[in-house]
Amino acid sequence: MADQFAQTRREGRPAGTPVIRWQEPPEGPVVVLLDQTRLPAEEVELVCTDAPALVEAIRSLAVRGAPLLGIAGAYGVALAAARGFDVEDAARALENARPTAVNLSVGVRRALAAYRAALAATGDPRRAAPAALAAARQLHQEDARASARMAEHGLALLDELLPGGSHQILTHCNTGSLVSGGEGTAFAVALAAHRAGRLRRLWVDETRPLLQGARLTAYEAARNGMAYTLLTDNAAGSLFAAGEVDAVLVGADRIAADGSVANKVGSYPLAVLARYHHVPFVVVAPVTTVDPDTPDGASVEIEQRPGHEVTELMAPQAPVTVAGGGLPVAPLGTQAYNPAFDVTPPELVTAIVTEDGVVSPVTAAGLAELCARSRASTAGQRP
Numbered sequence: 001m002a003d004q005f006a007q008t009r010r011e012g013r014p015a016g017t018p019v020i021r022w023q024e025p026p027e028g029p030v031v032v033l034l035d036q037t038r039l040p041a042e043e044v045e046l047v048c049t050d051a052p053a054l055v056e057a058i059r060s061l062a063v064r065g066a067p068l069l070g071i072a073g074a075y076g077v078a079l080a081a082a083r084g085f086d087v088e089d090a091a092r093a094l095e096n097a098r099p100t101a102v103n104l105s106v107g108v109r110r111a112l113a114a115y116r117a118a119l120a121a122t123g124d125p126r127r128a129a130p131a132a133l134a135a136a137r138q139l140h141q142e143d144a145r146a147s148a149r150m151a152e153h154g155l156a157l158l159d160e161l162l163p164g165g166s167h168q169i170l171t172h173c174n175t176g177s178l179v180s181g182g183e184g185t186a187f188a189v190a191l192a193a194h195r196a197g198r199l200r201r202l203w204v205d206e207t208r209p210l211l212q213g214a215r216l217t218a219y220e221a222a223r224n225g226m227a228y229t230l231l232t233d234n235a236a237g238s239l240f241a242a243g244e245v246d247a248v249l250v251g252a253d254r255i256a257a258d259g260s261v262a263n264k265v266g267s268y269p270l271a272v273l274a275r276y277h278h279v280p281f282v283v284v285a286p287v288t289t290v291d292p293d294t295p296d297g298a299s300v301e302i303e304q305r306p307g308h309e310v311t312e313l314m315a316p317q318a319p320v321t322v323a324g325g326g327l328p329v330a331p332l333g334t335q336a337y338n339p340a341f342d343v344t345p346p347e348l349v350t351a352i353v354t355e356d357g358v359v360s361p362v363t364a365a366g367l368a369e370l371c372a373r374s375r376a377s378t379a380g381q382r383p
């Protein structure tokens, strides 16, 4: 399926270019996205001309991270509509591209609902297509605003939890501007702390096996002039033991109604370490990541990724090519356990920071109240 999308190479992508955008060249509308699988080595953009191309980009993690998956899903529906494809089919395929991040289905459903409503009103698919695009654009803008608000609330919370001075913050996976219309979720809070002179060091977990921390968070930290240090995931324990971690900040792919947090695999062990060492473990996510229809952590579907992501090192120029095209680091035929996410129970989460406020302690009632408040404040703001 990979050959269904054209790739455009761009040297020195200018700062500020959105990681995902809609373009309308004479050949027809396209969704252009930064290929995150190639970072930090090169900045290559993918030009998607149909929804299957976006589905493939989502599966391959060219586009990834919960908020961005929602935005990509919405643009995918808009693309199918604008190009006259079967919008319902496209929406189904996009929604099922990855199972864990609830934002993907939120984004797809927002654009689809707008399209359906316009179709019902006009009876004409061509005239309904702009409604899907408007919904995608609105979601994109809302995410940028949410990101700024999360950074504000998160920084205020850090001030409460860690009064005075500057601090060492540990983060996992990638949660910055690469996953957002704005500056991200957990990373946006760390960035706000950096700008306020409150960040002594960002500890960046490499995030095995696909190295979102090493490849992407380190890239973002360097670009923002932050003091950061990369560590292997299994070095985190000794770092806590040495008293070198003041707080942990992570994002989320789905927050169940009881406050259980599904996030990049390796988050749960950090929460256990944080509790043992009396360090706050803070989750930063937009309200759209809270899924009232998922009652608890056990109900979250955890994506299982192919074993070759563990048995091989990802290296595009690797001399030995095997199943995944990487450098083998295990005997051929080795079975691998490769869940993309794990679940942290609410009792290990110090606080959940959203654009509409902070829930702490994390309880089902507290989350439900925040979601209700959030719904009330956005009611009437959307077309």
Ligand SMILES: CSC[C@@H](O)[C@@H](O)C(=O)COP(=O)(O)O
Pocket (backbone or CB within 6 Å): 061, 064, 065, 066, 067, 101, 172, 173, 174, 175, 176, 179, 184, 185, 186, 212, 250, 251, 252, 253, 263, 264, 265, 340
């Ligand atoms: C704001 S991003 C929050 C999560 O989506 C992020 O921490 C994460 O786990 C991303 O996983 P990925 O598999 O790279 O899509």
